[in-house]
Amino acid sequence: MDRAVEDLTARARIRDAAIRLFGERGIEGASIRDIAAEAGVSSGLVRHHFGSKEALREACDRYAKDRMIQIGAELTQDGDLTGLDPLLLHPIAFPLQIYIVRSMMDGSETATALFLEGVDAVEAWASSYGITPKDPRGYAAALAAIKLSVFILRDQVSKALGEDITTPAGYNRIGQALMEVFTIPLLTPEQIDKIRKQEK
Amino acid sequence: MDRAVEDLTARARIRDAAIRLFGERGIEGASIRDIAAEAGVSSGLVRHHFGSKEALREACDRYAKDRMIQIGAELTQDGDLTGLDPLLLHPIAFPLQIYIVRSMMDGSETATALFLEGVDAVEAWASSYGITPKDPRGYAAALAAIKLSVFILRDQVSKALGEDITTPAGYNRIGQALMEVFTIPLLTPEQIDKIRKQEK
DNA sequence: CAAACTACTACACACTCGTGTAGTCAAGTC
DNA sequence: GACTTGACTACACGAGTGTGTAGTAGTTTG
Secondary structure (H helix, E strand, C coil), X not given: CCCCHHHCCHHHHHHHHHHHHHHHHCCCCCCHHHHHHHHCXXXXXXXXXXXXXXXXXXXXXXXXXXXXXXXXXXXXXXXXXXXXXXXXXXXXXXXXXXXXXXXHHCCCHHHHHHHHXXXXXXXXXXXXXXXXXXXXXXXXXXXXXXXXXXXXXXXXXXXXXXXXXXXXXXXXXXXXXXXXXXXXXXXXXXXXXXXXXXXX | CCCCHHHCCHHHHHHHHHHXXXXXXXXXXXXXXXXXXXXXXCHHHHHHHHCCXXXXXXXXXXXXXXXXXXHHHHHHCCCCCCCCCCCCCCHHHHHHHHHHHHHHHCCCHHHHHHHHHHXXXXXXXXXXXXXXXXXXXXXXXXXXXXXXXXXXXXXXXXXXXXXXXXXXXXHHHHHHHHHHHCCCCCCCHHHXXXXXXXXX
Protein backbone atom coordinates (compact mmCIF):
# COMPACT_ATOMS: atom_id res chain seq x y z
CA MET A 1 0.00 0.00 0.00
CA ASP A 2 3.02 2.25 0.46
CA ARG A 3 3.88 2.59 -3.20
CA ALA A 4 6.63 5.07 -3.89
CA VAL A 5 5.42 7.86 -6.12
CA GLU A 6 8.28 7.43 -8.58
CA ASP A 7 7.40 3.78 -9.09
CA LEU A 8 3.92 4.51 -10.37
CA THR A 9 3.30 4.56 -14.10
CA ALA A 10 2.65 7.97 -15.60
CA ARG A 11 -0.97 7.02 -16.09
CA ALA A 12 -1.37 6.21 -12.41
CA ARG A 13 0.44 9.38 -11.38
CA ILE A 14 -1.91 11.43 -13.52
CA ARG A 15 -4.95 9.70 -12.03
CA ASP A 16 -3.70 10.20 -8.48
CA ALA A 17 -2.87 13.84 -9.16
CA ALA A 18 -6.32 14.36 -10.67
CA ILE A 19 -8.03 12.81 -7.64
CA ARG A 20 -5.99 15.04 -5.36
CA LEU A 21 -6.51 18.29 -7.27
CA PHE A 22 -10.13 17.63 -8.24
CA GLY A 23 -10.80 16.91 -4.57
CA GLU A 24 -9.04 20.02 -3.33
CA ARG A 25 -10.22 22.54 -5.92
CA GLY A 26 -13.26 20.98 -7.55
CA ILE A 27 -13.55 19.76 -11.11
CA GLU A 28 -13.67 23.22 -12.65
CA GLY A 29 -10.97 24.53 -10.36
CA ALA A 30 -8.33 22.03 -11.42
CA SER A 31 -7.12 22.39 -15.00
CA ILE A 32 -5.56 19.65 -17.08
CA ARG A 33 -2.34 21.65 -17.08
CA ASP A 34 -2.38 21.79 -13.27
CA ILE A 35 -2.89 18.05 -13.07
CA ALA A 36 -0.17 17.37 -15.61
CA ALA A 37 2.28 19.57 -13.68
CA GLU A 38 1.34 17.86 -10.42
CA ALA A 39 2.00 14.47 -12.03
CA GLY A 40 5.22 15.70 -13.63
CA VAL A 41 4.14 15.12 -17.22
CA SER A 42 3.05 17.20 -20.19
CA SER A 43 -0.58 18.20 -20.55
CA GLY A 44 -0.73 16.32 -23.83
CA LEU A 45 -0.06 13.05 -22.04
CA VAL A 46 -3.16 13.50 -19.93
CA ARG A 47 -5.16 13.70 -23.12
CA HIS A 48 -3.26 10.76 -24.61
CA HIS A 49 -4.13 8.49 -21.70
CA PHE A 50 -7.64 9.65 -20.86
CA GLY A 51 -8.96 11.36 -23.98
CA SER A 52 -10.73 14.30 -22.35
CA LYS A 53 -11.22 15.98 -19.00
CA GLU A 54 -14.66 14.43 -18.61
CA ALA A 55 -13.25 10.97 -19.39
CA LEU A 56 -10.47 11.56 -16.86
CA ARG A 57 -13.04 12.46 -14.29
CA GLU A 58 -15.03 9.31 -15.01
CA ALA A 59 -11.86 7.25 -14.71
CA CYS A 60 -11.21 8.89 -11.34
CA ASP A 61 -14.79 8.15 -10.28
CA ARG A 62 -14.45 4.48 -11.17
CA TYR A 63 -11.06 4.13 -9.51
CA ALA A 64 -12.12 5.93 -6.35
CA LYS A 65 -15.25 3.83 -6.08
CA ASP A 66 -13.37 0.56 -6.59
CA ARG A 67 -10.67 1.51 -4.11
CA MET A 68 -13.20 2.57 -1.49
CA ILE A 69 -15.07 -0.71 -1.82
CA GLN A 70 -11.77 -2.57 -1.67
CA ILE A 71 -10.57 -0.71 1.44
CA GLY A 72 -13.99 -1.15 3.00
CA ALA A 73 -13.84 -4.90 2.44
CA GLU A 74 -10.41 -5.05 4.06
CA LEU A 75 -11.66 -3.15 7.09
CA THR A 76 -14.97 -4.90 7.73
CA GLN A 77 -13.18 -8.17 8.41
CA ASP A 78 -11.68 -6.59 11.52
CA GLY A 79 -14.82 -6.07 13.58
CA ASP A 80 -17.89 -3.98 13.02
CA LEU A 81 -17.79 -0.44 14.33
CA THR A 82 -21.55 -0.66 14.83
CA GLY A 83 -22.72 2.01 12.49
CA LEU A 84 -19.91 4.49 12.36
CA ASP A 85 -18.52 3.79 8.95
CA PRO A 86 -14.89 2.75 9.44
CA LEU A 87 -14.06 4.25 6.06
CA LEU A 88 -15.20 7.60 7.30
CA LEU A 89 -12.12 8.41 9.26
CA HIS A 90 -9.62 6.08 7.68
CA PRO A 91 -6.47 7.96 6.63
CA ILE A 92 -5.80 5.96 3.49
CA ALA A 93 -9.30 6.67 2.25
CA PHE A 94 -8.98 10.42 2.92
CA PRO A 95 -8.06 11.68 -0.55
CA LEU A 96 -10.53 9.28 -2.12
CA GLN A 97 -13.33 10.36 0.18
CA ILE A 98 -12.55 14.01 -0.39
CA TYR A 99 -12.57 13.44 -4.14
CA ILE A 100 -15.82 11.48 -4.12
CA VAL A 101 -17.66 14.11 -2.15
CA ARG A 102 -16.43 16.84 -4.48
CA SER A 103 -17.34 14.83 -7.53
CA MET A 104 -20.74 14.16 -5.97
CA MET A 105 -21.33 17.86 -5.43
CA ASP A 106 -20.26 18.60 -8.98
CA GLY A 107 -22.87 16.22 -10.29
CA SER A 108 -21.15 12.89 -10.79
CA GLU A 109 -23.54 10.00 -11.24
CA THR A 110 -21.00 7.42 -10.11
CA ALA A 111 -20.32 9.29 -6.89
CA THR A 112 -24.03 9.81 -6.26
CA ALA A 113 -24.63 6.11 -6.86
CA LEU A 114 -22.03 5.39 -4.19
CA PHE A 115 -23.99 7.57 -1.78
CA LEU A 116 -27.23 5.77 -2.59
CA GLU A 117 -25.53 2.43 -1.93
CA GLY A 118 -24.40 3.87 1.39
CA VAL A 119 -27.97 4.79 2.26
CA ASP A 120 -29.07 1.25 1.42
CA ALA A 121 -26.34 -0.15 3.63
CA VAL A 122 -27.25 2.13 6.55
CA GLU A 123 -30.93 1.24 6.19
CA ALA A 124 -30.17 -2.49 6.20
CA TRP A 125 -27.82 -2.10 9.14
CA ALA A 126 -30.34 -0.11 11.18
CA SER A 127 -33.00 -2.68 10.50
CA SER A 128 -30.76 -5.58 11.50
CA TYR A 129 -29.83 -3.77 14.70
CA GLY A 130 -33.44 -3.41 15.72
CA ILE A 131 -33.54 0.34 15.17
CA THR A 132 -37.05 1.22 14.05
CA PRO A 133 -37.43 4.87 13.02
CA LYS A 134 -40.81 6.07 11.81
CA ASP A 135 -39.25 6.81 8.43
CA PRO A 136 -36.48 4.23 7.91
CA ARG A 137 -35.46 5.57 4.52
CA GLY A 138 -35.32 9.17 5.67
CA TYR A 139 -33.45 8.11 8.77
CA ALA A 140 -30.87 6.23 6.72
CA ALA A 141 -30.45 9.13 4.29
CA ALA A 142 -29.90 11.57 7.15
CA LEU A 143 -27.38 9.25 8.77
CA ALA A 144 -25.53 8.74 5.50
CA ALA A 145 -25.32 12.49 4.94
CA ILE A 146 -24.10 12.99 8.49
CA LYS A 147 -21.31 10.49 7.98
CA LEU A 148 -19.91 12.70 5.23
CA SER A 149 -20.47 16.05 6.89
CA VAL A 150 -17.25 16.29 8.87
CA PHE A 151 -15.38 15.37 5.71
CA ILE A 152 -16.98 18.00 3.58
CA LEU A 153 -16.46 20.64 6.24
CA ARG A 154 -13.06 19.36 7.38
CA ASP A 155 -11.39 22.76 7.00
CA GLN A 156 -14.09 24.51 9.00
CA VAL A 157 -14.25 21.79 11.66
CA SER A 158 -10.46 21.86 11.95
CA LYS A 159 -10.57 25.60 12.46
CA ALA A 160 -13.28 25.28 15.11
CA LEU A 161 -11.21 22.70 16.97
CA GLY A 162 -7.88 24.42 16.52
CA GLU A 163 -6.61 21.05 15.35
CA ASP A 164 -6.27 19.47 11.92
CA ILE A 165 -8.79 16.64 11.76
CA THR A 166 -6.90 14.97 8.94
CA THR A 167 -4.15 14.05 11.40
CA PRO A 168 -4.50 10.88 13.50
CA ALA A 169 -5.01 12.89 16.70
CA GLY A 170 -7.55 15.10 14.98
CA TYR A 171 -9.68 12.43 13.40
CA ASN A 172 -9.70 10.43 16.60
CA ARG A 173 -11.05 13.47 18.37
CA ILE A 174 -13.80 14.27 15.88
CA GLY A 175 -14.62 10.58 15.55
CA GLN A 176 -15.25 10.32 19.26
CA ALA A 177 -17.27 13.53 19.19
CA LEU A 178 -19.43 12.06 16.43
CA MET A 179 -19.99 8.96 18.53
CA GLU A 180 -21.18 11.12 21.39
CA VAL A 181 -23.66 12.78 19.06
CA PHE A 182 -25.05 9.34 18.30
CA THR A 183 -25.14 8.46 21.98
CA ILE A 184 -26.60 11.47 23.78
CA PRO A 185 -30.29 11.96 22.93
CA LEU A 186 -30.88 15.63 22.23
CA LEU A 187 -34.62 15.48 22.05
CA THR A 188 -37.24 13.46 23.86
CA PRO A 189 -40.03 11.91 21.77
CA GLU A 190 -42.42 14.38 23.41
CA GLN A 191 -40.40 17.34 22.12
CA ILE A 192 -40.46 15.88 18.62
CA ASP A 193 -44.24 15.59 18.67
CA LYS A 194 -44.46 19.20 19.76
CA ILE A 195 -42.23 20.35 16.92
CA ARG A 196 -44.12 18.24 14.44
CA LYS A 197 -47.34 20.00 15.32
CA GLN A 198 -45.64 23.39 15.03
CA GLU A 199 -44.39 22.68 11.54
CA LYS A 200 -47.54 21.54 9.85
CA MET B 1 -40.32 40.15 2.14
CA ASP B 2 -42.10 39.20 -1.07
CA ARG B 3 -40.42 41.79 -3.24
CA ALA B 4 -41.20 41.48 -6.91
CA VAL B 5 -38.09 40.84 -8.94
CA GLU B 6 -38.75 43.77 -11.29
CA ASP B 7 -38.94 46.18 -8.38
CA LEU B 8 -35.41 45.47 -7.22
CA THR B 9 -32.63 47.84 -8.21
CA ALA B 10 -30.17 46.50 -10.74
CA ARG B 11 -27.55 46.27 -8.02
CA ALA B 12 -29.82 44.10 -5.89
CA ARG B 13 -30.77 41.93 -8.87
CA ILE B 14 -27.09 41.36 -9.64
CA ARG B 15 -26.38 40.44 -6.02
CA ASP B 16 -29.32 38.03 -5.87
CA ALA B 17 -28.37 36.45 -9.19
CA ALA B 18 -24.79 36.06 -7.97
CA ILE B 19 -25.92 34.37 -4.77
CA ARG B 20 -28.11 32.02 -6.77
CA LEU B 21 -25.53 31.12 -9.42
CA PHE B 22 -22.53 31.03 -7.06
CA GLY B 23 -24.56 28.71 -4.85
CA GLU B 24 -25.62 26.44 -7.68
CA ARG B 25 -22.39 26.25 -9.66
CA GLY B 26 -19.67 27.37 -7.29
CA ILE B 27 -17.64 30.55 -7.49
CA GLU B 28 -15.50 29.40 -10.42
CA GLY B 29 -18.44 27.85 -12.20
CA ALA B 30 -20.47 31.05 -12.42
CA SER B 31 -18.99 33.71 -14.70
CA ILE B 32 -19.68 37.42 -14.46
CA ARG B 33 -21.39 37.22 -17.84
CA ASP B 34 -23.68 34.44 -16.55
CA ILE B 35 -24.58 36.51 -13.53
CA ALA B 36 -25.20 39.61 -15.64
CA ALA B 37 -27.47 37.66 -18.00
CA GLU B 38 -29.36 36.17 -15.04
CA ALA B 39 -29.88 39.67 -13.65
CA GLY B 40 -30.81 41.05 -17.06
CA VAL B 41 -27.99 43.59 -17.26
CA SER B 42 -24.70 43.97 -19.11
CA SER B 43 -21.56 42.40 -17.70
CA GLY B 44 -20.00 45.83 -17.44
CA LEU B 45 -22.61 46.89 -14.93
CA VAL B 46 -21.55 44.13 -12.60
CA ARG B 47 -18.08 45.57 -12.61
CA HIS B 48 -19.44 49.09 -12.26
CA HIS B 49 -21.34 48.22 -9.09
CA PHE B 50 -18.98 45.75 -7.46
CA GLY B 51 -15.55 46.39 -8.95
CA SER B 52 -14.37 42.82 -9.36
CA LYS B 53 -15.57 39.25 -9.07
CA GLU B 54 -13.83 38.84 -5.74
CA ALA B 55 -15.45 42.03 -4.44
CA LEU B 56 -18.83 40.81 -5.68
CA ARG B 57 -18.29 37.61 -3.80
CA GLU B 58 -17.41 39.46 -0.63
CA ALA B 59 -20.51 41.61 -1.00
CA CYS B 60 -22.56 38.41 -1.36
CA ASP B 61 -20.87 37.00 1.74
CA ARG B 62 -21.72 40.04 3.78
CA TYR B 63 -25.29 40.23 2.54
CA ALA B 64 -25.94 36.51 3.04
CA LYS B 65 -24.50 36.66 6.54
CA ASP B 66 -26.56 39.70 7.52
CA ARG B 67 -29.75 38.25 6.08
CA MET B 68 -29.23 34.92 7.81
CA ILE B 69 -28.71 36.63 11.14
CA GLN B 70 -31.77 38.79 10.49
CA ILE B 71 -33.98 35.82 9.57
CA GLY B 72 -32.63 33.90 12.54
CA ALA B 73 -33.55 36.74 14.86
CA GLU B 74 -37.08 36.83 13.44
CA LEU B 75 -37.47 33.10 13.99
CA THR B 76 -36.02 32.69 17.46
CA GLN B 77 -38.71 34.92 18.92
CA ASP B 78 -41.24 32.21 18.00
CA GLY B 79 -40.07 29.44 20.31
CA ASP B 80 -36.84 27.52 20.53
CA LEU B 81 -36.65 24.35 18.48
CA THR B 82 -34.30 22.96 21.12
CA GLY B 83 -31.16 22.52 19.13
CA LEU B 84 -32.36 21.86 15.63
CA ASP B 85 -31.50 25.15 14.00
CA PRO B 86 -34.74 26.61 12.66
CA LEU B 87 -32.78 28.30 9.89
CA LEU B 88 -31.62 24.94 8.69
CA LEU B 89 -34.81 24.04 6.93
CA HIS B 90 -36.34 27.44 6.44
CA PRO B 91 -37.41 27.98 2.83
CA ILE B 92 -36.57 31.68 2.68
CA ALA B 93 -33.07 30.94 3.89
CA PHE B 94 -32.54 28.18 1.31
CA PRO B 95 -30.66 30.11 -1.41
CA LEU B 96 -28.67 31.95 1.25
CA GLN B 97 -27.72 28.76 3.05
CA ILE B 98 -26.79 27.07 -0.22
CA TYR B 99 -24.63 30.03 -1.15
CA ILE B 100 -22.93 30.24 2.22
CA VAL B 101 -22.00 26.58 2.22
CA ARG B 102 -20.59 26.86 -1.29
CA SER B 103 -18.66 29.96 -0.41
CA MET B 104 -17.40 28.22 2.71
CA MET B 105 -16.15 25.27 0.69
CA ASP B 106 -14.49 27.60 -1.77
CA GLY B 107 -12.53 29.20 1.04
CA SER B 108 -14.50 32.25 2.13
CA GLU B 109 -13.41 33.68 5.46
CA THR B 110 -16.75 35.35 6.11
CA ALA B 111 -18.64 32.11 5.54
CA THR B 112 -16.20 30.17 7.68
CA ALA B 113 -16.55 32.76 10.43
CA LEU B 114 -20.31 32.19 10.30
CA PHE B 115 -19.70 28.49 10.85
CA LEU B 116 -17.43 29.17 13.80
CA GLU B 117 -20.11 31.38 15.32
CA GLY B 118 -22.54 28.51 14.82
CA VAL B 119 -20.20 26.19 16.71
CA ASP B 120 -20.01 28.69 19.56
CA ALA B 121 -23.80 28.91 19.65
CA VAL B 122 -24.22 25.12 19.67
CA GLU B 123 -21.63 24.78 22.43
CA ALA B 124 -23.35 27.40 24.57
CA TRP B 125 -26.73 25.85 23.91
CA ALA B 126 -25.55 22.34 24.83
CA SER B 127 -24.01 23.62 28.02
CA SER B 128 -27.16 25.51 29.01
CA TYR B 129 -29.25 22.41 28.37
CA GLY B 130 -27.14 20.32 30.69
CA ILE B 131 -25.54 18.26 27.95
CA THR B 132 -22.05 17.38 29.09
CA PRO B 133 -19.98 15.64 26.42
CA LYS B 134 -16.42 14.65 27.22
CA ASP B 135 -15.22 17.04 24.50
CA PRO B 136 -17.73 19.91 24.40
CA ARG B 137 -15.94 21.76 21.60
CA GLY B 138 -15.62 18.67 19.42
CA TYR B 139 -19.21 17.78 20.14
CA ALA B 140 -20.41 21.23 19.11
CA ALA B 141 -18.31 21.20 15.94
CA ALA B 142 -19.68 17.80 14.94
CA LEU B 143 -23.24 18.95 15.58
CA ALA B 144 -22.72 22.16 13.61
CA ALA B 145 -21.32 20.21 10.65
CA ILE B 146 -24.24 17.80 10.82
CA LYS B 147 -26.71 20.66 10.67
CA LEU B 148 -25.31 21.62 7.28
CA SER B 149 -24.83 18.15 5.86
CA VAL B 150 -28.33 17.61 4.49
CA PHE B 151 -28.04 20.99 2.82
CA ILE B 152 -24.79 20.26 1.15
CA LEU B 153 -25.96 16.86 0.00
CA ARG B 154 -29.51 17.96 -0.79
CA ASP B 155 -29.42 16.55 -4.32
CA GLN B 156 -28.15 13.20 -3.15
CA VAL B 157 -30.53 13.03 -0.18
CA SER B 158 -33.42 13.97 -2.45
CA LYS B 159 -32.48 11.17 -4.81
CA ALA B 160 -32.26 8.67 -1.95
CA LEU B 161 -35.71 9.69 -0.74
CA GLY B 162 -37.31 9.95 -4.15
CA GLU B 163 -38.56 13.33 -2.99
CA ASP B 164 -37.19 16.85 -3.36
CA ILE B 165 -36.15 18.00 0.09
CA THR B 166 -36.30 21.64 -0.93
CA THR B 167 -40.09 21.41 -1.08
CA PRO B 168 -42.11 21.85 2.13
CA ALA B 169 -43.10 18.18 2.22
CA GLY B 170 -39.51 17.14 1.60
CA TYR B 171 -37.83 19.30 4.19
CA ASN B 172 -40.40 18.35 6.77
CA ARG B 173 -39.58 14.73 6.13
CA ILE B 174 -35.80 15.07 6.34
CA GLY B 175 -36.16 17.41 9.31
CA GLN B 176 -38.08 14.79 11.24
CA ALA B 177 -35.60 12.12 10.21
CA LEU B 178 -32.80 14.31 11.57
CA MET B 179 -34.65 14.66 14.82
CA GLU B 180 -34.89 10.91 15.10
CA VAL B 181 -31.14 10.66 14.61
CA PHE B 182 -30.73 12.98 17.58
CA THR B 183 -33.20 10.95 19.62
CA ILE B 184 -32.32 7.29 19.07
CA PRO B 185 -28.99 6.40 20.70
CA LEU B 186 -26.97 4.33 18.26
CA LEU B 187 -24.19 3.40 20.61
CA THR B 188 -24.02 2.58 24.28
CA PRO B 189 -21.20 4.15 26.31
CA GLU B 190 -19.70 0.66 26.64
CA GLN B 191 -19.47 0.32 22.86
CA ILE B 192 -17.75 3.68 22.64
CA ASP B 193 -15.11 2.65 25.18
CA LYS B 194 -14.49 -0.51 23.19
CA ILE B 195 -13.99 1.45 19.96
CA ARG B 196 -11.78 3.96 21.69
CA LYS B 197 -9.41 1.18 22.75
CA GLN B 198 -9.39 -0.22 19.22
CA GLU B 199 -8.41 3.08 17.70
CA LYS B 200 -5.42 3.98 19.80
C1' DC C 1 -27.76 76.73 -18.97
C1' DA C 2 -23.45 74.22 -18.04
C1' DA C 3 -21.01 71.00 -15.31
C1' DA C 4 -20.87 66.87 -12.79
C1' DC C 5 -22.34 62.70 -11.48
C1' DT C 6 -24.53 58.11 -11.88
C1' DA C 7 -26.37 54.04 -14.14
C1' DC C 8 -25.43 51.65 -17.86
C1' DT C 9 -23.60 49.54 -22.50
C1' DA C 10 -20.27 48.18 -26.14
C1' DC C 11 -16.02 46.67 -27.15
C1' DA C 12 -11.25 45.30 -26.91
C1' DC C 13 -7.33 43.35 -24.25
C1' DA C 14 -4.57 39.69 -22.41
C1' DC C 15 -4.92 35.31 -20.38
C1' DT C 16 -6.34 30.53 -19.49
C1' DC C 17 -9.05 26.87 -20.77
C1' DG C 18 -9.94 22.21 -23.22
C1' DT C 19 -8.83 20.38 -27.35
C1' DG C 20 -6.53 19.24 -31.80
C1' DT C 21 -2.34 18.18 -34.65
C1' DA C 22 2.18 16.94 -35.69
C1' DG C 23 6.15 14.94 -34.42
C1' DT C 24 10.00 12.45 -31.49
C1' DC C 25 11.72 8.41 -29.39
C1' DA C 26 12.12 3.75 -27.80
C1' DA C 27 10.55 -1.02 -27.83
C1' DG C 28 8.86 -4.68 -30.06
C1' DT C 29 7.45 -7.50 -34.59
C1' DC C 30 7.91 -9.31 -39.14
C1' DG D 1 16.66 -3.51 -41.36
C1' DA D 2 11.82 -1.69 -42.40
C1' DC D 3 7.37 -1.23 -39.95
C1' DT D 4 4.28 -0.66 -36.39
C1' DT D 5 2.88 0.67 -31.95
C1' DG D 6 2.57 3.22 -27.75
C1' DA D 7 4.34 6.73 -24.51
C1' DC D 8 5.28 11.22 -24.66
C1' DT D 9 6.13 16.44 -25.94
C1' DA D 10 5.54 20.92 -28.36
C1' DC D 11 2.64 23.97 -30.26
C1' DA D 12 -1.34 26.20 -32.18
C1' DC D 13 -6.46 27.13 -32.30
C1' DG D 14 -10.95 28.87 -30.86
C1' DA D 15 -13.77 29.79 -27.03
C1' DG D 16 -14.53 31.79 -22.64
C1' DT D 17 -12.59 34.26 -18.72
C1' DG D 18 -11.89 38.65 -15.72
C1' DT D 19 -10.74 43.09 -16.53
C1' DG D 20 -9.94 47.73 -18.70
C1' DT D 21 -11.56 51.71 -21.55
C1' DA D 22 -14.55 54.68 -23.91
C1' DG D 23 -18.78 56.43 -24.46
C1' DT D 24 -24.10 57.38 -23.96
C1' DA D 25 -28.41 58.85 -21.59
C1' DG D 26 -30.59 60.83 -17.77
C1' DT D 27 -30.61 63.16 -13.51
C1' DT D 28 -28.71 66.31 -10.11
C1' DT D 29 -26.16 70.29 -8.79
C1' DG D 30 -24.04 74.86 -9.16
